[in-house]
Amino acid sequence: MAENNEKAPLLKVEHLTKEFPAESGVFGGRFAKRVVSAVNDVSFEIHEGETFGLVGESGCGKSTTGRTIMRLSKPTSGKVFFQGRDVAAMNKKELKAMRREMQFIFQDPYASLNPRMTIGEIVSEPMTIHGIGTKEERIERVRELLDVVGLNPEHINRYPHEFSGGQRQRIGIARAFVLRPKLIICDEPVSALDVSIQAQVLNLLKELQNKFGTAYLFIAHDLSVVQHISDRVAVMYLGKMVELSDWKTLYTEPHHPYTQSLLSAVPVPDPDIQKSRKRIILAGDPPSPIDPPSGCRFHTRCPIAQEICSKETPEWKQVERGHYCACHFAQKFPIKETHIDL
Amino acid sequence: MAKKHNDYVDLKEKPIPEGRHLLEVDDLKMFFHTEDGIVHAVNGVSYTLDRGETLGVVGESGSGKSVTAMTLMGLIDMPPGKIEGGNAYYRGESLLEMTEEQMQHIRGNDIAMIFQDPMTSLNPVYKIGRQLGEGLRLHRGYTKKQALERSIELLRLVGIPNPEKRVNEYPHQFSGGMRQRVMIAMALACDPDILIADEPTTALDVTIQAQIIELMQEMQQKNGNAIIMITHDLGVVADMADKIMVMYAGRPVEFGTADEIFYESRHPYTWGLIRSIPEQAIDEKKPLTPIHGNPPSLVNLPSGCPFAPRCPYAVDVCHEKEPEHIITETGHYSACHFADDPAFLKFAPDTSRSRGKIATGTPDTLATSAEGSEA
Numbered sequence: 001m002a003e004n005n006e007k008a009p010l011l012k013v014e015h016l017t018k019e020f021p022a023e024s025g026v027f028g029g030r031f032a033k034r035v036v037s038a039v040n041d042v043s044f045e046i047h048e049g050e051t052f053g054l055v056g057e058s059g060c061g062k063s064t065t066g067r068t069i070m071r072l073s074k075p076t077s078g079k080v081f082f083q084g085r086d087v088a089a090m091n092k093k094e095l096k097a098m099r100r101e102m103q104f105i106f107q108d109p110y111a112s113l114n115p116r117m118t119i120g121e122i123v124s125e126p127m128t129i130h131g132i133g134t135k136e137e138r139i140e141r142v143r144e145l146l147d148v149v150g151l152n153p154e155h156i157n158r159y160p161h162e163f164s165g166g167q168r169q170r171i172g173i174a175r176a177f178v179l180r181p182k183l184i185i186c187d188e189p190v191s192a193l194d195v196s197i198q199a200q201v202l203n204l205l206k207e208l209q210n211k212f213g214t215a216y217l218f219i220a221h222d223l224s225v226v227q228h229i230s231d232r233v234a235v236m237y238l239g240k241m242v243e244l245s246d247w248k249t250l251y252t253e254p255h256h257p258y259t260q261s262l263l264s265a266v267p268v269p270d271p272d273i274q275k276s277r278k279r280i281i282l283a284g285d286p287p288s289p290i291d292p293p294s295g296c297r298f299h300t301r302c303p304i305a306q307e308i309c310s311k312e313t314p315e316w317k318q319v320e321r322g323h324y325c326a327c328h329f330a331q332k333f334p335i336k337e338t339h340i341d342l
Numbered sequence: 343m344a345k346k347h348n349d350y351v352d353l354k355e356k357p358i359p360e361g362r363h364l365l366e367v368d369d370l371k372m373f374f375h376t377e378d379g380i381v382h383a384v385n386g387v388s389y390t391l392d393r394g395e396t397l398g399v400v401g402e403s404g405s406g407k408s409v410t411a412m413t414l415m416g417l418i419d420m421p422p423g424k425i426e427g428g429n430a431y432y433r434g435e436s437l438l439e440m441t442e443e444q445m446q447h448i449r450g451n452d453i454a455m456i457f458q459d460p461m462t463s464l465n466p467v468y469k470i471g472r473q474l475g476e477g478l479r480l481h482r483g484y485t486k487k488q489a490l491e492r493s494i495e496l497l498r499l500v501g502i503p504n505p506e507k508r509v510n511e512y513p514h515q516f517s518g519g520m521r522q523r524v525m526i527a528m529a530l531a532c533d534p535d536i537l538i539a540d541e542p543t544t545a546l547d548v549t550i551q552a553q554i555i556e557l558m559q560e561m562q563q564k565n566g567n568a569i570i571m572i573t574h575d576l577g578v579v580a581d582m583a584d585k586i587m588v589m590y591a592g593r594p595v596e597f598g599t600a601d602e603i604f605y606e607s608r609h610p611y612t613w614g615l616i617r618s619i620p621e622q623a624i625d626e627k628k629p630l631t632p633i634h635g636n637p638p639s640l641v642n643l644p645s646g647c648p649f650a651p652r653c654p655y656a657v658d659v660c661h662e663k664e665p666e667h668i669i670t671e672t673g674h675y676s677a678c679h680f681a682d683d684p685a686f687l688k689f690a691p692d693t694s695r696s697r698g699k700i701a702t703g704t705p706d707t708l709a710t711s712a713e714g715s716e717a
Contacts, residue, residue: 057547057548057549057550058547164636166636167636194402194403194574194637195402195574195575195576195615195618195619196402196614196615196618196632196633197402197632197636198618198632199617199618199619199620199630199631199632199633200632200633200634202620202630203629203630203632206629221547221548223548224619224620224621225620227620228620228621228627228630261549262548262549264552265548265549265551265552266548266577267551267552267555267575267577267578267580267581268577268580269575269576269577269580269604269616269619270580270604271580271581271600271601271604273580274577274580274581279552281549281552281553281556282549282552282553283553285517285519285520285550286547
């Protein structure tokens with residue numbers, strides 16, 4: 001857990017910003033005047049063996065954050081330190097070495113496995129790329145790992161189409177773990193799966209973490225899933241991080257009005273709770289990340305917005321130890337019995 | 343396209359025969375005959391529905407929840423599909439025995455459907471207004487102008503700002519949530535008796551999902567229509583449904599009121615679903631209790647109870663004999679051999695009610711435990 005604050009963090013993200021050109025022209029949009037502000041000034045740390053959850057709605061920049069950390073795309077500005085070294089400044093060789101320690105699990109278990117490769121080839125490919133072990137050793141390791149993730153090692157020569165969605169996600173997980181990385185970025189790893197299978201995969205991720213001590217950056221839109229797996233959780237809205245704290249505080253004492261409304265919008269599988277609780281229903285859609293709203297990016301939908309919110313960008317400040325929030329009116333208690341009309 | 347027949351009497355104007363329900367599905371069976379064998383897609387589905395009620399149909403992908411609805415709407419190609427038994431009655435008339443022409447009057451007019459993906463279920467080359475007005479012109483014989491006016495009203499009703507302008511726009515100019523609102527407006531255009539919503543919020547973000555659910559409930563209160571809500575999300579049915587049917591491998595394994603399903607469930611599959619969901623805001627993190635294995639193929643169904651291979655409580659009889667529906671006086675049924683065995687029902691999961699901590703919306707504080715997680 002996050003108690004080892006004195007130790008240098010495994011991953012440190014400082015003022016990360018990623019912008020994409022909003023139009024593509026002859027020069028690939030290099031001279032575009034308008035940009036999509038996908039991630040804006042995001043900072044956080046991940047410690048060894050910790051699960052850091054990143055939640056938000058589609059288009060909030062959570063996946064871009066993950067991809068930029070791994071340098072699948074280059075940050076516009078800001079720094080990403082992995083084991084003390086700046087990822088943005090790495091050359092190709094250094095990047096390759098870094099990716100031995102940092103792996104990725106993708107959302108879609110159908111699209112992320114090459115249909116022409118056997119699962120043995122898929123899972124051992126990272127070892128082949130990094131030149132680890134002899135062929136026999138690799139096969140041995142793959143068989144071992146298949147067993148760990150709950151697949152039959154005898155199926156090593158089968159192809160992805162012979163497996164169900166949940167089993168495919170297990171293959172993707174085995175591939176991510178084969179190099180024993182320090183950090184795995186999980187981008188919506190269970191959102192394509194059925195509930196009963198989802199629970200299997202979540203338990204597996206937890207087991208593997210206990211076994212190998214891997215840290216996770218867990219990106220998802222489903223709050224209950226993130227809460228279940230994470231030690232600390234950050235909430236993003238329109239490219240900005242709005243709140244960060246340990247999982248329990250975030251769910252019991254959310255400060256930011258967006259976090260509060262997000263939590264209240266999640267349907268709880270319990271009719272009594274559902275009928276008795278108060279809900280904050282946000283009006284409208286999230287605005288476009290091209291020309292995002294001035295000041296606080298949430299002010300256009302915020303039920304407690306004041307004049308200042310549209311003018312000044314709220315500061316990212318610590319409200320309690322380890323609990324950060326970006327709101328001019330960050331407060332502990334839920335918004336008063338609000339029910340905003342659509 | 344069928345023309346509006348002026349002598350045609352809307353079925354929804356017809357009173358429901360005494361002692362009957364708005365919609366009665368009785369042991370409906372629909373199988374697909376494919377090269378690989380017979381797919382038992384809908385296997386003995388029964389339920390009743392009245393006006394103003396909401397039925398939640400829950401199940402995992404491939405459990406037959408959508409196919410059941412599409413069978414009722416006559417949207418399944420026959421062949422490969424074939425009705426193998428049972429019937430479905432709408433206001434006392436069999437939906438399965440209607441001609442295609444009669445069904446065209448039913449679809450959109452009496453029973454309307456909202457689909458999961460608002461991106462693909464609107465035609466990208468027609469203006470919103472034209473698509474919205476199509477049903478009105480077809481079923482009600484509205485002129486172009488009347489249909490456009492009504493479309494604007496409908497858009498306003500579902501909370502789309504500036505409807506006079508938006509009615510002349512194309513689907514790509516709308517966001518996902520807005521498109522789903524358009525779909526709802528379209529489904530409600532002819533004031534249907536039954537609204538079938540097939541995973542209407544699955545493609546949407548939670549804050550937008552909350553808006554859409556709220557909108558559907560509001561519309562239901564206004565119009566008194568019945569809703570069939572098909573979803574994989576138990577949270578959504580807890581929010582909306584009066585009755586719930588849980589489906590597994592083409593079969594309804596449990597049916598009852600929302601309270602019966604959540605607090606007095608009598609089927610181990612329902613228990614498994616409830617246990618699979620991460621509990622929100624608890625003091626201690628426990629590993630989830632997943633259902634082991636994968637759902638069976640609908641071609642080679644296991645003998646006996648289809649859930650037996652994954653059921654932690656299965657005994658010999660479960661693998662040998664297919665369970666009958668065991669029905670209580672309230673109509674709550676469960677397809678489990680042990681559904682009326684009090685000793686067996688003790689295995690049911692703890693729910694907030696059985697733990698005696700009816701929630702207030704804030705997290706419970708009953709469980710005492712060290713803070714943080716086990717990780």
